[in-house]
Amino acid sequence: MGLEALRVKNLRSLSDTPQIPIRPITVLVGRNSSGKSTFLRTFPLLKQSVERPTESPILWYLQRRIDFGTLNNAINDRATERTVTFEFTVLLPLSTEVTLRDTPPRFHVSMTLAEGQPPHGSFVQGYDITQPDFAVTASLRFSPTGRLLSFTVDGADMMPQDLDMALSGIAYLLPNIRPGSHGKVKYQPVVPPLHLDPPKWRDTDYDEALLNELARSLRPLYHGKTHDKTLVEIADHVSLGGHDAMWQHLERDSGLSVKKDARKDGHFGHVFQEIFYRTFARLVPWVLDAADMQIADFMSRVAYLAPLRATADRSYRLQDISVDDVDPDGQNLAMFMYSLSEAERASFAAFTEEHLEFESKIDISGLNAEILVREPGGSRHINLVDIGFGYTEVLPLMAILWSTCCRERGADDPPTSLLAIEQPELHLHPAHQVKLAGAIASAWRTSRDAGREVKIMVETHSEGIVNGLGALIQKGVIGAEDVQIVIFDQDPETRQTDVRIAGYTPDGALNDAWPFGFFAPVADG
Structure with a gap:
């Protein structure tokens, strides 16, 4: 449904x-x-x-x-x-x-x-x-x-x-x-x-x-002395269906006999068309x-992550509030991580390490908290503000992917229907953009396998994400039928946008609906 x-x-x-x-x-x-x-x-x-x-x-x-x-x-x-x-x-x-x-x-x-x-x-x-x-x-x-x-x-x-x-x-x-x-x-x-x-x-x-009005349209079918109340009762049980099925209901299931001239035309007549x-x-x-x-x-x-994420702070003042979801700009990321249980923090850290090879954690000192990150091959965790802008951008993304798709939910906790993400590749190296495709696919599969499928919609300029999803299809990680690409092509003169849907072949190649040279630079003149 x-x-x-x-x-x-x-x-x-x-x-x-x-x-x-x-x-x-x-x-x-x-x-x-x-x-x-x-x-x-x-x-x-x-x-x-x-x-x-x-x-x-x-x-x-x-x-x-x-x-x-x-x-x-x-x-x-x-x-x-x-x-x-x-x-x-x-x-x-x-x-x-x-x-x-x-x-x-x-x-x-x-x-x-x-x-x-x-x-x-x-x-x-x-x-x-x-x-x-x-x-x-x-x-x-x-x-x-x-x-x-x-x-x-x-x-x-x-x-x-x-x-x-x-x-x-x-x-x-x-x-x-x-x-x-x-x-x-x-x-x-x-x-x-x-x-x-x-x-x-x-x-x-x-x-x-x-x-x-429906009851009035039924009157030509039945005897002229049929009571208005009876026609309303019949009308109250009429539903939309194929013409044969509806005619059968009116003729056999109403409890009344259809007049001979109406029966002759059946569902081909103008009377039935009016009833329909x-x-x-x-x-x-x-x-x-x-x-x-x-x-x-x-x-x-619906869950949503905006393209402009909040700038990281060196520390955050702890508050006695419960945070279940990540804000669209990631501003509440520290409080979100603080609200997680120890098992959930470990699960989130494992998710980021598996897909982007870094690990994150929240460190509490008195009334303040720090978000720390350990880079691939690093020996220690470093404050988020000291490690590069790319991590500031990608950490809220990984948090909302994990939270909506991978985090265990209670039976009465409504599952996310759609996760909408703008420009997930911001400040990421092209190699990591390909890996990001794997994180998106893995998160969706986890939600599907848990019986609470979360649809994921991504707005992107990343060739790496597009190619990365194709590679996952080629490997059989996801099916070609699971992914669609919606292409927005704007005419430079009229400024009107033509929208069409493309996708992938079963072996992971972009199908014929994909425009040749889409990611190529636009020639001057």
Whole structure:
């Protein structure tokens, strides 16, 4: 279950990306300002948006976290429409009960945001919800106040008769629609561990208007004296499926006899087509509700390491606080290491020594702590500030890799969903960049083997990391299917970015989608 792919439109230099799958290891490459960092930062952006109560879906700015400014700042300069769109490919749990099939249903849920009036931020301008198995799409458009202005399924009007609907209720990221034109959306932070057993919170009148519209579309199938309440009960048990399966349910499982003229046309007739569309429309609140929880659950468990790590200090004042995770800038590294148990400190030291041949430890003296490092072949540990800037940069990286992927976690401790890392190769010698590919692959494999797989996404300029992953595939350490390379190629004249996905052959070579001479220097003139 959960988030499978992400697509963004009109976000900074990204006019549109394909649906980019969330693979075990994803490497984002491209020249400066091509959009690769923008795409990667979308994940911590959405994380900070679901971690705090907000007035609008996206928290565009958070101090010491992700700063996109405002929606107006974030919109692509050449966008003809002043909107930003996030499209999520989500695998919903069977408990959502939106399809007749016994396999988890997959939906593409696209949320388009526009700029609101101060003091409020961006608002949901529209949704597009596609079910690829049945090639059907619902489109919903809203006013700045959240009122539902139009609702179509494959172009057919699905607006309830004589009834206003609006975005309202509780949401993490994707607000839902309910009857009434003066709804209020309360964006709540993700608190419970949704990944364990996603809760379902729906009011009894959640989709009453859409249910009644579906019941009306059923009337031509049955005897004219069929009670409205009976039609509503039948409609309440209709789910999306293949036309044959849905027709069988309506004809055999409803408890009523289908009229002869309706039976003659079956699922080829216009009556059934209306029922099919109304069924999909009626299920939209279920889909939004379930997708909201799946996306919020995934984003709340994202870990992120920024490209500019904190400068090391010679010593750190100890504090009586518990630190479970490494900050995006590594500023709390000393307190993180101090909070580890002796066994965990030994495990972390072994991880850095195995992959980059150095060992780190925390040394306590009174109320102060020092981070010490022993270089390859060194006889003693040296203070981090005396050993070179490269170690200052790489130590937070190794800490977050070990912490999210290799550290033993309790049964109730939510596992990291995605580790997003910017420029892991900073200040590292090319030979160590190749070794870093091994650390990334090893960390992912450790998490997978422990049954709590952590996907890893890396934004990099490093040819060593790209080649290092290929070498690991060639050796059989990881599979070619485990790694994808997303290439961001910006046109120097139009400044528009083309995004395409490449990868590796089973023997570790870059496949045909990789552009020839990508890492070669750009010729002048």
